[in-house]
Amino acid sequence: MASPAGHISLSDGKVSRLIIRLAIPSIVGLSLNALQQFVNAIFVGTLGAQAIAAVSITLPIILLLTSVGQGIGVGTASFVSRNLGAGNSLEASRGASSALALAAPIGVALTVALSLSLRDVLALLGASPTMMPAALDYASMLVFGYTLMLLNMVNGFIVRAEGNTRYSMWTMITSFALNALLDPILMFSLDLGIRGAALATLLSQIAATSLYALYFGKQCGIVRVRPSYITLKGGRVKQIAAIGAPATVTGILSAIASLLLNRAAAPFGDHSVAAVGIAVRLLTIGALPIMGLCIGSQSVLGFSWGAQDFARVQKAAKFMLSVAVAFSATFSAVVVIFARPIVRLLSDSEGVAEIAVSTCIMFHLFFGLFGVQYVVITMLQSFGRARLSAVVSFARQGYLFVPAILLLPDIWGFDGVLISQAAAELVAGLLAVFVILRQFGDLKGRLPSRPTSGEG
Template identity: 30%
Template sequence: MLRLAVPAVAAQLINMLYNIVDRIYIGHIPVVGKTALTGLGVSFPILMLVSAFAAFSGMGGAPLASIRLGAGDRKGAEQILGNSTTLLLGTAAVLTVFFSLFKRPLLMAFGASEDTVGYALEYLSIYLLGTVFVQLALGLNTFISAQGKALTSMLSVLIGAVLNIVLDPIFIFGFQMGVRGAALATILSQAVSACWVVGFLCTKRSGLRIRLANMALKKEIVSRIAALGVAPFIMQSTESLVTVVLNSSLQTFGGDLYVGTLTIMQSVMQMVVMPVQGITQGTQPIMSYNFGAKNFQRVRQVFKRLLTVTMTVTITAFIIVSLFPGQLAQIFNDDQELVALVDRVMPVFFAGIWAFGAQMACQTTFMALGQAKTSLFLALLRKVILLVPLAILLPRITNSVMGVYIAEPVADILASATTLTIFLTRRKKLLPTPKD
């Protein structure tokens, strides 16, 4: 677990830097930093949708490939890789065209104002040109992890992230490109990462290789990828839906300043969620491989350790955020009014994050075991079934903008408790113990 999870955690943390570093630099642009940061925040739902489609093909295919490898079927695993690659390329083309045509009305619907939409359009107009690089870099990297090559997977992300950190200040401040410079640095960095990932999967260094013969779509393979990929897709795409609902409610009951708090808090949330996702991503191939080999005892042992680690991370995050909300806000912007507001609302927004580790551990285990329907329900539960209605209703019931912030912890705690209960009731059937 350590050998696979530590590089995966590092990869997720490094990948997080793409958005975080952009926000830090943009938030500190002289004079317009606060407004530009809010503009970038309202474009976040579109960025999440692009990533969600990468997860659909990548995370839908990678566990299936791991199971095939565990069963000794390398040819079947490579067919899954080939079909996933084709899906990623096709999705990239559709997304680029669609969002380029409708980005302004979408941004206004997502909570932008006339003051902030210009910055969002500047960023997206360039970012969307690199959609194909985002799809390939994120989607195919999961197949490197699926082989147990966690260090290589980490390096593929590290290369792009380091390049992004270097290019951001050059383009934003050196060339005085502002928000457009941040977008250009991001897509150039993703392009380098995509070349690294594709290059590796086309060489003998990879246990699974991309072959043209396997890229012709087959209905049976695509349906299996889709059945498992719909859960991670919904997990990420509903993050986009949640952001839209939260932004709209905050704009209605508070205004641009409150939308700005969400941009900062979502950045901090990424700092918590990304390490947890790295832990689960690194652990998933172990579960899938041993499940395919019918070594159920080892799968149970891995789950217990996974739950312990994820809960430790989320409880620690809860303590840090509760104690230092203002200091975390200052990382992204130094406007006193914005920092003071974040200092007040962040402990409320993160009040349920401690329970999130249980949901991630259980949901990842269902995915690793190929339980598509259960994974889909759990993906819908926290965001769509609980958080979205709560974010709409609570501010109206309380007649206060604080209702928007309260919705997050209520959804976190209810969803985590439900997920853990479902897993405990089904584990004996999924992972039977040998009879004496």
């Protein structure tokens, strides 16, 4: 299969080198996304504790909306990469075109539904009367631009699945630079406050979506997005939905987990809500590079699985695991050791800082296991194993976390909030270790049926 300029052939090169070439642009792009959140947090932090709490209280909405794009994107990327590995680029193009056609009306429907009930939703999330105006200003602007953000996410997954992670990286760099430039202008020069932060994010998303439209419009990739390729053929949509649904549900569980965290912290005051928001933001910053590694590498796993080159699948998965665990363990140690100076960057409030230090430490104690969790989820998605993917995906913020956050705060107060997150992370990580060992055993059993590729 010929690769257009800017693409990396998924069948060429040493596995570890190929993964690095594909993953680095994704890591850079998603790390910039994390840095963008960090920069936004610094600017918002200058507006006071209520502004930080208002942004934190809207996090479940953002996670809910993002989860839909994540689900459609993951399902489409798995479909595209496996069909490219099998040599069927036409079917990959049909799947990509159909996914984008489904994403647009879904985005519009969610935008309308949330816009009509935003105040009630924020009240349900625990927004106090003092933070409600700021929360409405921030959330309403983000919800308004959601359809474009959804299309942007799905486009990014398609581009990375066909091997052009560099274009995705430069799109994210453009988005970050624009957001960083507009934040101080809109928030302070134009005196828009927290609404300015949301507007800066919206405008940067519009720019990214425009770049993806240009990419597909000029047919720069292997995958073609055309109206004539849009079909709702049951088997195709079912494959995308089966792999994407666990990712969407995981995102919904993240939103529910964030809601429960905020509601559990709310009785202890706005400072506690802000502290939890800071800790969750740091978790996101640590998670995004690992997600970037896995998203960039997923095309290799899916392509190799589609080509039934199981030796190559095994080599790719082992390399991903070593890198992901090394990073997540290092990030965990850095946050635990340097929690106080990190928190000081995100809040000028003494009351928030004191609570946030202990919160960040507890939330990151077992973050070293997150690398295992995300690698095994990515493997299962690439293999098309939807049910087992769901079991691992739902653990960390679903059936392990929810009972803990509902029970432990009543027993140990705010310490129960902190223990809930740490305990869920630990048990979910151990589950992922068990599953990935089983997956490696299964891959080893498949090797005799297929000669090794001879790659390193």
